[in-house]
Amino acid sequence: MPILVGSDEFNQDVLPEVFVLRDLGVFSSAELLNMVTRDTAQDIFPGRKLGRLSEGYEADFLVLDRDPTATRPRPSTTSARSASG
Numbered sequence: 001m002p003i004l005v006g007s008d009e010f011n012q013d014v015l016p017e018v019f020v021l022r023d024l025g026v027f028s029s030a031e032l033l034n035m036v037t038r039d040t041a042q043d044i045f046p047g048r049k050l051g052r053l054s055e056g057y058e059a060d061f062l063v064l065d066r067d068p069t070a071t072r073p074r075p076s077t078t079s080a081r082s083a084s085g
Contacts, residue, residue, distance in 0.1 A: 002039035005032075029067060 005014050005021070018036060021027055027035070038051035049057040 002043065003035050004040045004043050005036045006040060 003021075005017050007014050007017065014036060018032055021035070022029075022032055041048075041051035050060075051057075053059065053061065
């Protein structure tokens with residue numbers, strides 16, 4: 001069963017929850033990244049191809065300057081952005 005990551009507040013991002021999950025020491029960085037991107041997107045929008053950079057998938061993505069699960073409180077800056085690409 002996938003673990004989904006999200007925020008209960010409209011004006012807050014998911015990073016505080018990601019950091020709590022990271023600090024538990026149970027999940028690898030790759031597992032956390034999949035929870036935040038692939039698993040959550042596929043559960044919220046089951047009829048759409050989201051959460052992966054693969055042929056036939058919608059390509060909304062950000063390019064970050066470092067691993068977003070590795071630092072606190074603001075882990076990275078956005079280097080590039082693509083929506084509906």
